[in-house]
Amino acid sequence: MSSPAVAPGAPRTPAPTSLALRSPIQWLAAQWSLAFRALRFWLTNYKRTWRGSIYSSVASPALYLGAMGLGLGTLVDQHGTARLGGVSYLAFLAPGLMAATAMQTAMGEATYPVLASVKWLKTYQAAAATPLRPADLLRGHLLFTAMRLLMNCAIFLVVMTAFGASQSPWVLATLPVCLLTGLAFAAPIEAFAITRTKDSSFSMLYRFFLIPLFLFSGTFFPISQLPEWIRPVAYLTPLWHGVALCRALSLGVVDPAGALGHVTYLAALALAGVLVAQRTYRRRLYV
């Protein structure tokens, strides 16, 4: 060996790594640059699997819209669509399914990959030994989740438009709404997932949370069809807010006050999730 593998540990001046005492913009940039380093890890990983994920992102909405929207929809439409707001079942269903896709994508990202990182592969522990802090790892993963949400929902939007289910140019605004809906799920679930040592609670989460929400949050039929006593429960679920807002945008019947309500509710949930997740991440990684 002629050249040393590493520089001898000679004294050197400390690197200026302090994040304090700079302008707020520099501070913010420094904060997020660390999150982007964590994001890069997820992107490198995703490079190996992105093709397969795109196929399912296209196939899933096509199958649902074909079977339920067109197939079942023909039957529904024959019995009158007054209760759907006078639109075809396909046009009613598609934006709801889009919000549900956001939920499913968020769930998928916030559960097993998080547990794998902290428990099975321990890549989170590896990263925690570097300048990255638990909060940076959380943000990096949420950035990646946001990217996946936008990808899946954009593909959904294209498929749904191809099916003729988009009714208004406002439908484009469903993308940020789906992002918000997804984060309202991803952040709190991530806060929970990082505390787990086994994946058994995830199948419970799917069985008793995701599937009931998928079925009863107004995706497939209006909440008004539910018995009156249970409707308030449906209104509390984040998915209903996402579905209602996406549907209003897709049909071009947005009520600004209602929309503001939905956005506020979803944003509050996402923010609360992030705040709790910052704590649970720290607690798990800084033992």
Added chain:
Amino acid sequence: MPDADVLIHASNLTKRFGEFTAVDGIAFDLHRGEAFGFLGPNGAGKSSTMRMIGCVSPPTAGELSILGMDSVRQGQAIRARLGVVPQEDTLDVELTVRENLLIYGRYFGLRRDVIADRTSRLLDFVQLTDRAGDQVEPLSGGMKRRLTIARSLINEPEILLLDEPTTGLDPQARHVVWDRLFRLKQQGVTLVLTTHYMDEAEQLCDRLVVMDGGRIAAGGSPRELIERYSTPEVLELRFRPPDHDQAAEKVATALATTGLAARTEMLADRLLLYVPDGDAALAAVRACGVEPVTFLVRRSSLEDVFLRLTGRRLED
């Protein structure tokens, strides 16, 4: 003023998990360029100490400063200048060897060309150049360990922390790792390692502390510790199982009373006699009229130091 060459200073360092005290008020100073070891059995508090030094485990009490900075308040800046080889491999087994180094280098904010340059040098150093493009999963345990070491050097750390660097490796792979660590030491990298292998500690450490039950039982260079806590030679005797205890008792008493053995240790399967001269002691044993099944005269090791200090054996 603290000594500029003291890279790590700990005093009354304590870590508790609920009721359990993992590290019980230890103190040590670590100097630039030395290889410092924490030797002790599993559960002695070595890994907890390492995690505190790695700034991923806030101390419950006490003071810990690393590179002149506070381990809790300035953990991020400290971590930027540390290299960490954890006890369990934390490589991303689904990525390639090179990608693992790239990702890790990015965590430290290094530029891509800097990472590429260091990657080729480091892979050369750990003899993994021909596996650079391969996935990590199928690599052997020894290769993964070497890759972990290469990864820990990507930021050119001033202190390299190694938690049980060769646990779980076969003898040949251990020797390769030791050889690489020895080279790093020669290059002036400060090494901090934990181990429960005395041969590892003897091979690599300039200075070490013996830990037991969260406390430091003794500290010094391997040679100092052996001189202070043991005799130059050890005579190991085994007797026939039915009369092992009786024979061992007889020999131990005889040699202790004549002053030939400074100390005796009765283990389940053998008798250890701590003596200045093993051959002379063996002659004395035979003079008692007892013939051992097997005997061994050897030099004292850290194992004997540990036995003396804690009354227990290091490896089980």
